[in-house]
Amino acid sequence: xxxxxxxxxxxxxxxxxxxxxxxxxxxxxxxxxxxxxxxxxxxxxxxxxxxxxxxxxxxxxxxxxxxxxxxxxxxxxxxxxxxxxxxxxxxxxxxxxxxxxxxxxxxxxxxxxxxxxxxxxxxxxxxxxxxxxxxxxxxxxxxxxxxxxxxxxxxxxxxxxxxxxxx
Numbered sequence: 001x002x003x004x005x006x007x008x009x010x011x012x013x014x015x016x017x018x019x020x021x022x023x024x025x026x027x028x029x030x031x032x033x034x035x036x037x038x039x040x041x042x043x044x045x046x047x048x049x050x051x052x053x054x055x056x057x058x059x060x061x062x063x064x065x066x067x068x069x070x071x072x073x074x075x076x077x078x079x080x081x082x083x084x085x086x087x088x089x090x091x092x093x094x095x096x097x098x099x100x101x102x103x104x105x106x107x108x109x110x111x112x113x114x115x116x117x118x119x120x121x122x123x124x125x126x127x128x129x130x131x132x133x134x135x136x137x138x139x140x141x142x143x144x145x146x147x148x149x150x151x152x153x154x155x156x157x158x159x160x161x162x163x164x165x166x167x
Contacts, residue, residue, distance in 0.1 A: 061087055062164040087165040096158045103151035106144070113137070113144035 065087035072084050120137035123129035 059084065059167060061085070061167045063087070063092075063161055065092075065165060084167045086167075089162060089165045092158065092162045092165060096155065096162055099151065099155045099158050103148065103155050106148040106151040110141070110144040110148040113141040117141035 067085055068088040069086040070084075071082070071086075072078055078084065117134075117137040117140065120129055120134040124131050124134035
């Protein structure tokens with residue numbers, strides 16, 4: 001039994017002796033220095049990607065129409081109030097002129113209805129015209145006044161549409 005324990009104790013000693021002899025036999029490794037120079041031999045790095053603007057604005061005119069003028073291009077810098085595009089105003093201008101003529105007609109009809117209502121009131125007071133007919137003339141004058149006001153509103157509405165032909 002003694003023999004195996006001697007083997008166990010001599011095994012670490014042998015390993016230590018081998019390691020010490022290897023270190024003693026090692027010679028220093030020679031070192032050399034090299035100068036590094038820049039070169040353009042590297043291949044260019046090609047990447048694909050997408051550019052996204054920091055700010056974005058989606059704009060459109062308030063009315064539909066054909067674009068007549070385009071004053072800016074994608075990416076242009078613009079100041080507030082700058083006209084970006086203009087729609088063809090021809091049809092809107094014609095509609096405005098038609099509505100203005102209708103408003104003038106309604107004004108003339110209103111004026112005539114008011115004149116007839118006044119005349120009917122005078123004749124009714126003198127007994128030469130029935131009170132019922134005078135009231136009918138007054139109602140016609142009120143209707144003509146309302147029609148004139150409606151035509152004026154249509155003119156203002158079309159003028160506003162025409163102003164919206166610019167963005």
